[in-house]
Amino acid sequence: MERLIRYFLLRLLTGEREIRLTKAAPSRDQLHAKFKRIDTLGLYVHIPFCEQICPYCPYNKELYRSDLADGYVKALKREIDFYSDIVANKPVTSLYIGGGTPTTMLHCGLADIIGHLRHTFNLQCDIHMESHPNHLSAGNLSLIKSMGVQHLSIGVEALVDRHLKNLCRPYTASGVKEAIRRAISHGFKCVNVDVMFALPGQTYQEIEETGHELVKLGVDQAAAYPLFLFPYTPMGKTSATRGHVIFQSLKRRRMLGILERIFYQGGYERSSAWAFTRRGAPRYCSVTVPLYLGLGAGGGSYLRDVFYLNTFGAAEYIQALEDGRMAIALSVDLTERMQRAGWLYWRIYETRFRKTDYQDRFGEDIDKAYGGYLRLLRWLGFLKDDGQRIVLSDRGAFWLHACEDILSIDYISKLWGTSRRDPWPEQAIL
Numbered sequence: 508m509e510r511l512i513r514y515f516l517l518r519l520l521t522g523e524r525e526i527r528l529t530k531a532a533p534s535r536d537q538l539h540a541k542f543k544r545i546d547t548l549g550l551y552v553h554i555p556f557c558e559q560i561c562p563y564c565p566y567n568k569e570l571y572r573s574d575l576a577d578g579y580v581k582a583l584k585r586e587i588d589f590y591s592d593i594v595a596n597k598p599v600t601s602l603y604i605g606g607g608t609p610t611t612m613l614h615c616g617l618a619d620i621i622g623h624l625r626h627t628f629n630l631q632c633d634i635h636m637e638s639h640p641n642h643l644s645a646g647n648l649s650l651i652k653s654m655g656v657q658h659l660s661i662g663v664e665a666l667v668d669r670h671l672k673n674l675c676r677p678y679t680a681s682g683v684k685e686a687i688r689r690a691i692s693h694g695f696k697c698v699n700v701d702v703m704f705a706l707p708g709q710t711y712q713e714i715e716e717t718g719h720e721l722v723k724l725g726v727d728q729a730a731a732y733p734l735f736l737f738p739y740t741p742m743g744k745t746s747a748t749r750g751h752v753i754f755q756s757l758k759r760r761r762m763l764g765i766l767e768r769i770f771y772q773g774g775y776e777r778s779s780a781w782a783f784t785r786r787g788a789p790r791y792c793s794v795t796v797p798l799y800l801g802l803g804a805g806g807g808s809y810l811r812d813v814f815y816l817n818t819f820g821a822a823e824y825i826q827a828l829e830d831g832r833m834a835i836a837l838s839v840d841l842t843e844r845m846q847r848a849g850w851l852y853w854r855i856y857e858t859r860f861r862k863t864d865y866q867d868r869f870g871e872d873i874d875k876a877y878g879g880y881l882r883l884l885r886w887l888g889f890l891k892d893d894g895q896r897i898v899l900s901d902r903g904a905f906w907l908h909a910c911e912d913i914l915s916i917d918y919i920s921k922l923w924g925t926s927r928r929d930p931w932p933e934q935a936i937l
């Protein structure tokens with residue numbers, strides 16, 4: 508059934524039967540030509556190291572090793588150099604350092620990487636970075652700030668010891684609350700806290716208390732994701748947690764409703780499908796900017812009519828750059844229809860956009876191109892449309908989550924699953 512819905516949605520939105528990424532990476536000359544047509548871009552830097560591997564985690568990560576980390580810094584700097592004349596002086600309007608766990612490299616190369624990025628690119632933005640709660644001592648927080656990171660995200664996951672234990676997180680609820688307080692007291696422009704909900708055995712009462720705690724702690728932003736089960740993770744493989752789709756979906760809907768109520772009452776606004784930001788605070792955001800360049804092992808780049816992905820393994824990534832090769836492993840050229848569908852998906856994910864943004868990007872009126880769909884979505888109560896702007900409603904956000912489960916989680920599973928199995932795959936079919 509899910510396969511059928513996926514097939515139908517893909518055909519409807521892109522006209523394609525499948526999305527096929529292949530080994531044929533864009534050449535240096537092609538990249539030059541692509542960047543010529545780009546005015547501004549975002550940068551994503553991937554740090555694939557973690558001190559432990561969590562059983563639910565789908566990301567490209569491996570255990571930290573100091574020898575690999577040294578080689579990784581050198582390789583990243585080589586990749587940055589590779590792009591220096593391609594990107595040239597174009598303004599970089601967002602810089603996101605994600606992982607894995609970027610703070611594993613806090614004392615071994617992170618400052619060097621950020622320094623090299625500043626030196627090479629025309630950075631006109633703050634830095635947003637992910638962190639692990641166990642790395643947030645007062646000294647480390649000051650160090651993070653001194654590197655120019657103004658927007659910090661903390662992978663908190665839960666505020667109940669029982670759930671932290673089930674997720675194999677190596678801290679207690681009281682310890683992680685202290686880390687949040689410490690981070691807030693360091694005066695970042697934005698402290699975001701990631702939590703997961705609809706965890707096995709989690710009660711509505713617990714999610715209610717977690718929401719209230721986060722408001723009380725005064726986080727600038729909370730990103731709440733339902734626990735997604737990726738088939739290639741240890742937790743995704745256990746059938747006990749996979750079943751009961753309808754029950755699970757009702758539970759998610761109710762829990763999200765509880766969080767929405769608490770955050771709205773606490774003075775927060777929805778700032779993406781998953782996130783609530785304190786009114787007036789700047790958003791912490793991952794890479795949803797329309798065009799971005801991804802650096803590092805597993806870094807993905809989206810440049811208007813092409814998407815490409817670097818090799819996943821840190822050792823393979825290092826080796827490629829040492830050999831003077833590009834680290835790109837898979838790429839796909841995007842048809843105009845795929846670009847439009849992708850653009851719309853991400854703008855709706857950000858919960859609002861101006862109709863003129865679409866006009867500026869694609870040179871046509873959105874109502875002419877998608878008027879029928881927009882009217883249907885408005886009628887279903889998923890979107891609001893005041894003539895100028897399209898805004899996602901809470902009901903729309905829930906269905907976007909459901910869609911994510913069917914579409915993007917499946918795509919990510921196939922793409923990342925393939926890339927994890929084979930660092931240089933022939934192809935990946937989504």
Ligand SMILES: C[S@@+](CC[C@H](N)C(=O)[O-])C[C@H]1O[C@@H](n2cnc3c(N)ncnc32)[C@H](O)[C@@H]1O
Pocket residue numbers: 557563564565566605606607608637638639640661662663664701702703732733734735736737
């Ligand atoms: C890269 S991790 C966060 C930083 C750091 N590595 C850590 O674990 O503290 C990004 C976030 O994605 C979310 N996440 C990871 N796996 C997930 C899953 N299976 N379902 C939903 N959210 C997930 C978690 O909230 C996690 O904090």
Ligand code: SF4
Pocket residue numbers: 556557558559560561564565566568606607608639662
């Ligand atoms: S959740 Fe964070 S610490 Fe755990 S494996 Fe994933 S990236 Fe690493």
